[in-house]
Amino acid sequence: METLEQMLGAHPFFAGLDPSFIGLASGCAHDVSFAAGEFICHEGDAADRFYLVREGHVALQISAPGRGVATFLTVGPGEVFGINWLAPPYRWSYDARTVEKTHAVALDATCLRVKCENEPALGYALTKRVLPVLIERLHACRTQLLDLYGVPS
């Protein structure tokens, strides 16, 4: 049986992180699994968890009246979602719903924030890992906006 610490250490998000920090973080971690089609969180709810996907896929969605539900990103093994945990107002800005049976490590947001406050080096290390994810998503978002595969008007 794999420990939570091992699970975290094996996840690309934590790759190379000081083992003591992994130990600290694992204190906030839970092993979770979801059935296919299950909602993990809803837009507007408190962002109380940060997820590290180990297996399966999760669709991040926004729905709009009259336009249905749109998936703007899918997150798979080795990827994360729920980075809203780090910044106020700590609320989900999308729905997350599994595409298939999904295993993940869930980190309790309040717990993690407290540990980061107490241990700024941990906070800085985690922030450095969250930022590239943000930048990459922002960039992906820009290219999606370009509608590259669409027909120029």
Added chain:
Amino acid sequence: MTKTVKVDVLARVEGEGGLKVTIRDGVVRSAELNIFEPPRFFEAFLRGRDFSEAPDIVARICGICPVAYQMSAVHALENIHGVTLSPQLRALRRLLYCGEWIESHVLHIYMLHAPDFLGYAGGVEMARDHGDLVRQGLQLKKVGNEILNFLGGREIHPINVRVGGFHRAPRKKEFAPLAERLKWARDAALATVHWAGTLEFPERERDYTFVALRHDQEYPFNEGRIVSNRGLDISADDYDKHFEEIHVPQSTALHSRFRDTGAAYLVGPLARYSLNFDRLSPLAQEAARAAGLERTCRNPYRSIIVRAVETLYAVDEALRVIEAYEEPDRSFVAIEPRKGEGCAATEAPRGLLYHRYRLEKDGTIAEAQIVPPTSQNQASVEEDLVEFIGGFLDLPEEALRHRCEQTVRNYDPCISCATHFLRLDIDRG
């Protein structure tokens, strides 16, 4: 009982107008040619332009007869400057005018007027039954356009005319292909006169006052005195003394009339022909007689024959000009601007076209006045309707309307031109 014959949009005329004929108790009470073509204010924006710009600007008054506008303008402006052109350049101007007459007359004969006689909605429809006839017309028209293209650069709004001459004078040898085409055109024009003579015409005549230019030797294009069959014989300088324009509510064009009597008069092919038969080439005279025309023609429906005769003359004249052409040393006379006032009248295809300009000393146009043939003929058109339609009142509604239209089309009215007119600072209330 009052009955109104209305044509909302006159077809097969240049520009947009309609007509309204009011009939009361079996008598035509009034006829109005309504011109609702929007005004374009040429005389207003000619003010402040340099005199050298006038030929290009006035051409835009009318896409059908731009050369006529250019010719009247350059002559008026040259008169101010006391410029006389060399015989070669003068001949080129005459040639250019020939091109416009041919193009404009043939368009009217075949595409606009003939369908009235043969019972078609238009020339294109007529071509389905009379293909060879229409094709002959189109090719003849094309020869006119070829003259305009060659000498003017293009058929609509030619670019080669300037005050003082031309921007470029052609070389003698460049005329060869055109001359070949004109030889064909002479035969086609002759055939056109013969064919026009075979049409059936309503026997309607009026005792018009004809007004046209008359020149010592030539059938008039660019120059001559303004004469009438009632003894008028004046220079263009005195035009304003004898003619005036009034503004009527139904029209964005102005009506012209004799200043002293208020009487209507007629300009255009019938007037020109009747006043200048003796100046036609022998070929044209002979063809006219063979087609049943007298030396004077008062039946406006027969204007189609007269146009054909003038077309033949223009082809003949073009060939003569080309034959006699010698390359000028310079394509234009340079002009130093001076202050002054001048006017000129030339013979547009539709008749007398009068221009008057006043220039500042730097050549800026201070004032411009333009009187196109169609506004001069408006009163006459309305009188024709009143007089002739009375004899057609038994016709069914649609046929009567058609006859009204034909009566207007006899004039080949150019409404686009007619609306660009003007009258300066005169309020006759």
Added chain:
Amino acid sequence: MTGRHKRPRLAVWKFASCDGCQLSLLDCEDEILALAEAVDIAYFPEATRSEISGHYDISLVEGSITTAHDAVRIQEVRRRSTKLIVIGACATSGGIQALRNFSDVKEYTRIVYARPDYIETLATSTPISDHVRVDFELRGCPINKHQLVEVLGAFLVGRRPATPAHSVCVECKLKGNACVMVAHDAPCLGPVTHAGCGALCPSYNRGCYGCFGPKETPNAPALSAKLSELGMDQRALARLYSTFNANADAFRQESERHDQDGQG
């Protein structure tokens, strides 16, 4: 005999203009009968009394909008037309009558008409595209009839019309002309003017006067600098750009730039 199942309906409409552009159609002596085979000429008052009302596949529109009535009428034309092609400088930029846009139209009316009260007109002359969506603009004062045939042929087969938006200079050089501005100091708008005329004026030893309006990406200020070197003063420059396409953006702006005293 055409390969097409149903002949498209063509209509020709006139607004404020000299008639020259629609006359171009009748000046297509070699093509007009073929055109009548290829399309139903459903509305063309200058050529025929017959009129098929209803919807038109292609409408050719000549002229600019200068009256309130015409501003309404063009909406109707648009509604009844699948493709609306505007032809000529009046329709594409407002034409020479757009000179009123820079003056007092009441004054103009007073100058021209004895009874200004009989005249209804708008203060401006505007292109068709200011009022309705247009599918194609064919430039020129007047249009080139060969380009008109090309545009009609192109629309009939679904081709992009070959009416290049580059300078007149390209046509001038294709013709083998020497530059009249370089060789003869003739002021020429060719470098900023839309091609289509076949470089007519330079072929007749005169500078282009811009009757096809501004070309793509025109650099009028750079040309004006050259023209000033050739001796044109501010007033002459203002007038040069202010003729048959006076209301076209690039020409209007350049004209206004030189028309400090409003004397253009």
Added chain:
Amino acid sequence: MAEQRVITAEGLQQLIAILAGEGRRVIAPTVRDDVIIYDDIESIDDLPLGVTDVQGPGSYRLVDAPEAEYFGFVVGPHAWKKFLHAPQIELWRAQREGGGVNIHAADIYAERAAFIGVRACELAAIAIQDRVLTGGQHVDAHYKMRRDHALLIAVNCSKAGGSCFCASMETGPAATGGFDLALTELKTAQDHLFLVDVGSSAGQALMDQISSRAATAQEHNAAQAQVEHTTESMGRSMPAGVNTPQLMADNLLHPRWQEVATRCLSCANCTMVCPTCFCTTVDDVSDLAGERYARERRWDSCFTMDFSYLHGGGVRNSVASRYRQWMTHKLSTWVEQFGSSGCVGCGRCITWCPVGIDITEEVRAIAGVEAV
């Protein structure tokens, strides 16, 4: 190479007559509307005897020459590409027949032409177009046909023009090869002679029909001196000591491109008059019935928006990018594509630019070299 021969003006007239007698179009410089262009001539009298051109950026004037020479001027607005790489041709036409289409390739005709008065820079330009249009896997058959049937009679420049910079491009002013005959006009108070170098067997065959004599050493030296004088009096030069191809490649983002765009009209005159610019475009046309089709080819220019059009818009929308494309192609990427510069130093782009943009000056500006 065979010895230099000498002919007189009468000999030149004889040459023209022989060429015409062979059924050739004889094309040479001639004056039309105060400009020296290339057009058909009938005799030596059609040559621009006694006139010369004064050229500079955006300026061209014909004036009376101090010497009554037949070739005492430099290059005008026309380049020989007008005859070899025709401005407009039809590539093919087709007609719908039954369910199919009959396609007819355009007949490839060549006029047998003789070009008289081809300058050294123009020989270089023709050699460049040869490489572009016939040197690769595909051969432009229209060009090749015309080229194969053209006889080149060169003239060594007796003067340099205000826009000329062939010396710095190493393409002139003396013709060193690629001609059938090369003339050097020698005008003295006593004589009016042409030294003739024979460059091909066709050239030799012509010379065999014309009365000529061997050149004297003195004449030979006089011709040499004339060429040297021309070299020394070049109106312009590409900056020496600058590796222009590399300079261009290294400065694709130089602010000068923006600066030149404020002056450039993007009118395309430079590309049209350039003797090496080869770009073309095609238009498909059809009749109104939609049953006959043709494809026409014409000169195009990288200064037009349509040139780089890619569904939705042009790749080079800014004038700066279009000017950069032209200049970097001409002076830099051309080398990689075809093994030489695309510029021969004829100066046409300078003279015939309506606003007088000077390619040598632009190179100096980018290189940071002071103007000469």
Added chain:
Amino acid sequence: MALMSAHRLSTTSGCGVPADVPRLGYVRGRRSDAPGVWTLDIEMADDAPCDFAPGQFNMLTAFGVGEAAISISGAPGGERLIHTIRDVGPVSHALANLAPGDPIGVRGPFGVGWPMATPGSDVLIIAGGLGLAPLRPSIYDILARRDAFGAVTLLYGSRRPEDIVFHAEVEAWRREKKINIELTVDHAGVDWRGHVGVVTGLLPRVQLDPSRAIALLCGPEVMMRFVGAALTEQGLDATKIFVSMERNMKCAIGHCGHCQLGPTFICRDGPVFTYERMRPLMSVKEL
């Protein structure tokens, strides 16, 4: 005068027709492969062979309308020419709407295609949008001799699930398991069970061995720029990344000048180039 002294030349290139004149073909089949995307099956009237190398293109003429460069999307060695066309402009509209039996003009094939991978190498194929069309011949080629290659992966990004071209075929390839396939779309509804996000987002999922892999890229230039950068970031040499470029092509034989990008003629030297060659050129705006 001109005609009297004229000579007529009969010029023929390899296939008997000058390179600037189209040969006649007939459309034999037409099917929709995505909204606005049509695949035509063309038979040459002269029965000439339809040889081509994967990645090459033909110039297709819709008579009276014009000509466009269209990549060949069928299998090499076939009897027919297969072209996949997106209906975006007048010419492609006319081409895409040709019906079976209609004549069509064909010039080509032109250009340099995809490199033949050295035996044993891994092949990473990354396509965006219609970019899968010119890659499809190389996929057919690989599938035909699958054993010659190591791991073969197709990453394909599309706009929406319904815009995936050759979707059924791609799913069939996936079922065959001869190549690894990952699809992603920019926008999706709830029915879509695949990836959503840009194609670069799929790269971390690929086990890339830079020492034995080559990558073939075709899609919008922006996509290829980012994918090329990401792959080199992952250690793949820029000389082993190949991109298929697009520019305005008119003559297709390097004579008309239109398709130049820096020193290259896309039609003649490409359309397939190494990323190493294109990287500096793609980075300059409006080059």
